[in-house]
Amino acid sequence: MPDAPGLELIRGEIEAAHPGAVxxxxxxxxxxxxxxxxxxxxxxxxxLREAPGQGYSFLSSLxxxxxxxxxxxxxxxxELLNRDRVERIRVKALLADPxxxxxxxxxxxxxLFPTAEFQEREVFDFFGIVxxxxxxxxxxxxxxxxxxxxxxxxxxxxxxxxxxxxxxRNYG
Amino acid sequence: MASxxxxxxxxxxxxxxxxxxxxxSDSLRSSEVMTVNIGPxxxxxxxxxxxxxxLEGEVVRDLKPVIGYVHTGIEKSCEDKSYWKxxxxxxxxxxxxxxxxxxxFCGAVERLIELEIxxxxxxxxxxxxxxxxxxxxLVWLGTTALDLxxxxxxxxxxxxxxxxxxxxxxxxxxxxxxxxxxxGGVIEDIPxxxxxxxxxxxxxxxxxxxxxxxxxxxNEVFLSRTKNTGIVSRxxxxxxxVTGPLLRAAGEPWDLRKAFDYLAYPELDFKIPVGTVGDNYxxxxxxxxxxxxxxRIVEQALDGLPEGPFIADDxxxxxxxxxxxxxSMESLIHHFKLVTExxxxxxxxxxxxxxxxxxxxxxxxxxxxxxxxxRVHFRDPSFVNLQxxxxxxxxxxxxxxxxxLGMLDPILGGVDR
Numbered sequence: 001m002p003d004a005p006g007l008e009l010i011r012g013e014i015e016a017a018h019p020g021a022v023x024x025x026x027x028x029x030x031x032x033x034x035x036x037x038x039x040x041x042x043x044x045x046x047x048l049r050e051a052p053g054q055g056y057s058f059l060s061s062l063x064x065x066x067x068x069x070x071x072x073x074x075x076x077x078x079e080l081l082n083r084d085r086v087e088r089i090r091v092k093a094l095l096a097d098p099x100x101x102x103x104x105x106x107x108x109x110x111x112l113f114p115t116a117e118f119q120e121r122e123v124f125d126f127f128g129i130v131x132x133x134x135x136x137x138x139x140x141x142x143x144x145x146x147x148x149x150x151x152x153x154x155x156x157x158x159x160x161x162x163x164x165x166x167x168x169r170n171y172g
Numbered sequence: 173m174a175s176x177x178x179x180x181x182x183x184x185x186x187x188x189x190x191x192x193x194x195x196x197s198d199s200l201r202s203s204e205v206m207t208v209n210i211g212p213x214x215x216x217x218x219x220x221x222x223x224x225x226x227l228e229g230e231v232v233r234d235l236k237p238v239i240g241y242v243h244t245g246i247e248k249s250c251e252d253k254s255y256w257k258x259x260x261x262x263x264x265x266x267x268x269x270x271x272x273x274x275x276x277f278c279g280a281v282e283r284l285i286e287l288e289i290x291x292x293x294x295x296x297x298x299x300x301x302x303x304x305x306x307x308x309x310l311v312w313l314g315t316t317a318l319d320l321x322x323x324x325x326x327x328x329x330x331x332x333x334x335x336x337x338x339x340x341x342x343x344x345x346x347x348x349x350x351x352x353x354x355x356g357g358v359i360e361d362i363p364x365x366x367x368x369x370x371x372x373x374x375x376x377x378x379x380x381x382x383x384x385x386x387x388x389x390x391n392e393v394f395l396s397r398t399k400n401t402g403i404v405s406r407x408x409x410x411x412x413x414v415t416g417p418l419l420r421a422a423g424e425p426w427d428l429r430k431a432f433d434y435l436a437y438p439e440l441d442f443k444i445p446v447g448t449v450g451d452n453y454x455x456x457x458x459x460x461x462x463x464x465x466x467x468r469i470v471e472q473a474l475d476g477l478p479e480g481p482f483i484a485d486d487x488x489x490x491x492x493x494x495x496x497x498x499x500s501m502e503s504l505i506h507h508f509k510l511v512t513e514x515x516x517x518x519x520x521x522x523x524x525x526x527x528x529x530x531x532x533x534x535x536x537x538x539x540x541x542x543x544x545x546x547r548v549h550f551r552d553p554s555f556v557n558l559q560x561x562x563x564x565x566x567x568x569x570x571x572x573x574x575x576x577l578g579m580l581d582p583i584l585g586g587v588d589r
Contacts, residue, residue, distance in 0.1 A: 028520055028521075029283055029284065029286070029520065029522055031522065031523070057410075058410060058413070060413070060415075060476065060525060060532055060533045060551065061411060061523065061525075061532075061536070061551035063536055063549045063551065065521070065536075065538050065546070065547045065549075066546075066547070067538075067546075077523070077536070079523050079534065079551075082430075084428060086432065087429045088523075113411070113413070113466070114411045114412055114413075114516075114559075115411065115412050115413025115556060115559065116413075118555060118558070118559050119554065119555075119556070122210060122555075126412060128477055139240075140239065140240060141239065141240035141243040141588055141589070142240060142243065143240070149330075150245065151247065151248060151547070153251075155248075157249065157251065157252045159246060
C-alpha cells in the first residue's frame with residue numbers, strides 16, 4: 001500500500017494535472033482510497049497506470065456499491081495493484097443518482113484494462129450503471145428480459161417472486 | 173492436433189484460384205461457418221456453462237461464453253443476514269473451495285473490526301485451506317483427465333479426495349460446506365486422532381501425486397492433447413486479469429500467498445511452481461506441483477502448530493465457550509446477544525484478497541454500522557479467468573477447446589454466485 005503521505009503525494013500530482021479530479025482521500029484500515037470525480041476517471045486510471053513511479057497496471061477487481069441514503073449515491077470501485085511493489089490502491093468513482101428512470105453513466109475502462117469487460121457488465125446488470133464505450137453492455141448473470149437493478153439498496157429482498165405452485169393451486 | 177493452421181483446408185483455402193475443382197469445393201465447404209451451441213447442460217462444460225461457438229469445419233473461429241444459469245443472488249441475500257450468518261452463504265458460491273470463501277469473508281470482517289486471531293487459529297486455517305486446495309486440484313485433475321479420455325484418473329483422484337473429506341468431517345462435522353472458520357478464529361479445536369490421520373495423509377499424498385504423473389506424463393494421448401494447445405501469452409493474461417495457476421503456467425510467479433502477509437504463510441517454506449510455455453500441459457504440471465507444495469505446507473503447519481486458544485477472546489464478537497453458559501450470567505447474555513442480533517460492525521469498507529486454487533479471490537465488504545453487511549461482493553477468479561477462454565480457444569480445434577476449458581478450471585457456482 002502507499003502510506004498516507006504517499007497517497008497525498010499522488011493526490012497532489014493528479015490535482016496538478018487534472019484540477020478537481022480528486023474529491024477525497026481515505027486511509028482507513030491502512031488501505032489507500034482515492035475518491036474521484038467520474039468525469040476524470042480515465043485520466044486518473046491512465047495516470048496511475050502509466051506515470052513513472054506509479055505503475056498500477058493490474059486491475060484486480062471492479063465492483064460497485066450503493067451508499068443509499070448518502071449522496072452521491074453510487075460508487076464504482078477500482079482495485080488497482082502494482083505487482084512489482086505489491087501495493088494496492090482503490091479508486092472510487094462517486095456517481096450521483098440522476099433520478100427518475102435515468103441511469104447513472106460513467107466511462108468504460110475496457111480500453112485500459114480489458115479485464116473490466118465482464119465486471120462492468122456485472123455492475124450494469126445489478127446496479128444499472130451504464131458504462132459509456134463498453135463493447136457489449138448487456139446483462140450478464142440475470143436473464144436478458146429482467147426488469148430492475150437488484151443490488152440497489154432500495155430493491156427489496158424477495159423482490160423476485162418465488163412461485164409456489166402447490167400453495168397457489170390449493171390456497172391461492 | 174496442435175496447429176490447425178498447418179492444414180491447408182483450414183487456412184483461407186478459398187482465396188486461391190489455381191486449384192482443381194475438387195479441392196475448391198473442399199475449401200468452400202470448410203469455409204462455411206456454423207454456429208454451434210454447447211451446453212448449458214453438458215458434461216464437458218464442468219457445470220452449467222453455455223458456449224456459443226462459431227465453427228469452421230472443426231476449427232473454432234469465435235466463441236462466447238453465456239453464464240448466469242446458476243445465479244442465485246447470494247450477494248443480495250447476504251445483505252439480509254447478520255455477519256455470522258453470511259458465512260454459510262458465501263461457502264456455497266465456489267462449492268469446491270469453500271474454505272477459501274470463508275477465509276475471504278471472515279478475514280475481511282476481522283480487518284474491518286480490527287480483530288487479531290490467535291496463532292493457533294492462523295495455523296489451523298492454513299492447514300484447512302491447503303487441504304482444500306489439494307481437494308480442489310484433485311477434483312480438477314479427475315474431471316479434466318476424464319474429459320481427455322483418462323477415465324481411471326477420476327477414480328484415483330476421488331479416492332484421495334475422499335480422504336480429505338474424511339478429515340474435514342472429522343474436524344468440522346461436515347464433509348463439504350463446513351462453516352468451520354469464524355470471525356475471530358475457528359469454531360472448534362481439532363479432535364483427538366486428527367493429527368495422526370492427517371500425518372498419514374501427508375505421508376501418502378506425494379506418492380499418490382507421483383502415481384498420477386506416472387499415469388499421465390508419458391501418456392501419448394494426454395501429451396498430444398495438452399502440449400502446445402490453448403497458449404495465451406503472459407502479457408495478454410495479465411491484461412485480462414487472469415490470476416492463479418493459469419498465470420503461473422505462463423511463467424509469471426505471482427502468488428498472493430507470497431506477495432501479501434496473511435495467515436501463517438510468511439512463516440512457512442514453500443515454492444511457487446511456474447511453467448514456461450503457458451500451454452495446457454504447463455497448466456497441468458503447475459497444478460500437480462502445487463498439490464505437492466500444499467502437502468509440504470500442511471506438514472510444516474502441523475509441525476509448527478502453536479498451543480493456545482483457537483478463537484479470539486473478544487466476547488463482543490466471539491461466542492463464549494459452551495461450558496461457561498451454565499455458570500456465568502454474563503456469558504449467557506453475550507451468547508444471547510450474539511445469536512439473536514449478531515454483532516455490529518462500524519461503518520467502513522474493505523477489500524481482502526487471498527490466493528484460492530483458481531487465483532485471486534477477493535471479498536469486498538461494506539459495513540454501515542448495523543449488524544448486517546450493506547454489501548458483500550466476491551471477486552471470483554473463475555468469473556474473471558473465463559474471459560481468457562476465447563483467447564485460449566480461437567483458432568484451435570473444438571477438441572482442444574474442451575481440453576482448454578478443463579484446464580481453465582471454472583467453477584460455475586463461483587462464476588454466477
